[in-house]
Amino acid sequence: MRSTAEARRVTVLNAAVSVFARAGFHATPVTAVAAAAGISEAYVFRLFSGKLGLFVAAAGACFDRIAAAIEAGAERAPGGSPEEVLDAMGGAYAELIADRDLLLFQVQAQAVTDIPEIAEAVRAGYRQVATFVQARAGASDAQVQQFFAYGQLCHLIVTAGLEQVPEPWARALTAGIRHP
Amino acid sequence: MRSTAEARRVTVLNAAVSVFARAGFHATPVTAVAAAAGISEAYVFRLFSGKLGLFVAAAGACFDRIAAAIEAGAERAPGGSPEEVLDAMGGAYAELIADRDLLLFQVQAQAVTDIPEIAEAVRAGYRQVATFVQARAGASDAQVQQFFAYGQLCHLIVTAGLEQVPEPWARALTAGIRHP
C-alpha cells in the first residue's frame, strides 16, 4: 500500500486546479491531470466519479483555499473598521492569486455553469466567501458588492493580459488594482 | 446562386454567437453552429478558416454589437454630465444583454484566452468599448474602471444564476444591478 486513497485525492485535486485553470474543463483531458499528479488515468477515474466529479471536487478545493486566505488576511486587521478589514482581505486575495491558478480556475468554472453540478459548486463557493466577508468585515451590502465587483474586474485584467497593454484605456482599467 | 457568401457569413456569425455562448468554444461542435445557421458543416469551413477563425470572427461581431448599443445609449443623454452619460450607457447595455447571448459569449471568450488569437480578439473588443466609453462620457479613469467592474460583476451574477438565490449574500451582490 503505497499511500492512502485520501492522500492521493488531495494530490490529484491540487494538480486538477492547476491543469484545469489553463485550458478549462472541456479542453483538458483527464490524462493531463493524471500526468500532473503522477498517477495513471485509470486511477483518477477510480478516485473520482468521472471527469465532472473531479472538476466539481477541484472547485471545492479552489474556493476552500480562497476562503482560507481571506480569513487569514482579515486577521491582519483585528478590530478594524469595515473598510480596513475589506482592504486587508483584498490584499490577502491579491497575494494568493499571484500564481494565477486559483483566479483562472474561477473563470473556467464560471464558463461551464451550463452544467448544473458546476453551477451549484460555483454558487457554493461564492456563498462561502461572500458570507464570510460580510460577517467578518461587518460591511454594508454596497461595500461587499463593490469588493466583488473589483474582484471580477481583476479576473478580466488577468485573463485578457491588460497589465501588459500600455494604452490609456487599459491603464484606466488596471489603475490601483493590486497585483494583477 | 442562392445568396452571397458575405450574407451567409453574417447569418453564420449570428448563429455562432448564440451557440458558442451556451457551451463555449471547446464544447460546441461546428455542426451545431452550422445547424443553427441552416447550412452544412462543410460550408462553414469554407466560409471561415477553421473553428478558431469562426470563433474569432464571432467575437468581433459580439463586441461590435455591444459597442453599437452603448453608442446608441449615449445618445439618450446628450450634453449630460459624465455620470449621466455612463448611466445611460449602462442602461443600454443592460437592455442589450437581456437575452444573455452577448454576455455569455464574453464569458466564454474570456475563458479561452490561452489561445493567443482569442486573447487578442478580447483585447480588441474591450479596447473598442472602453475607448468609446471614456471619450464619449468624458469620464475619469476611476469612473470608467467602476463602470467595467460592475459590468463584470453582472457577468458573475448571470452565469451563476445569483438573481435566483434568495439568500442575503446573493441579494447583496445583485442589489441595484440593472436587469441581470
Add this chain to the structure above:
DNA sequence: GAAGTGTGTGAGTGCACACTTACAAACAAA
C-alpha cells in the same frame, strides 16, 4: 450552349479522449 465562377453538400478520414476491464502487486489479518 459551352465554359467559367461562385454556392453548396454527402460522405468520408483520422485522431483524441472519456471511460472500462482484466489483471498485478503491496499490505493486513487469520
Add this chain to the structure above:
DNA sequence: TTTGTTTGTAAGTGTGCACTCACACACTTC
C-alpha cells in the same frame, strides 16, 4: 501461508468531432 482488501496500471473500446474532398447545382458571360 492463505485469504482478503486496497492501491495501482496497461491495454483496450466506442464515440464524437475537426477537417477534407469529390462532386452537384445555380447563375453569368460570350
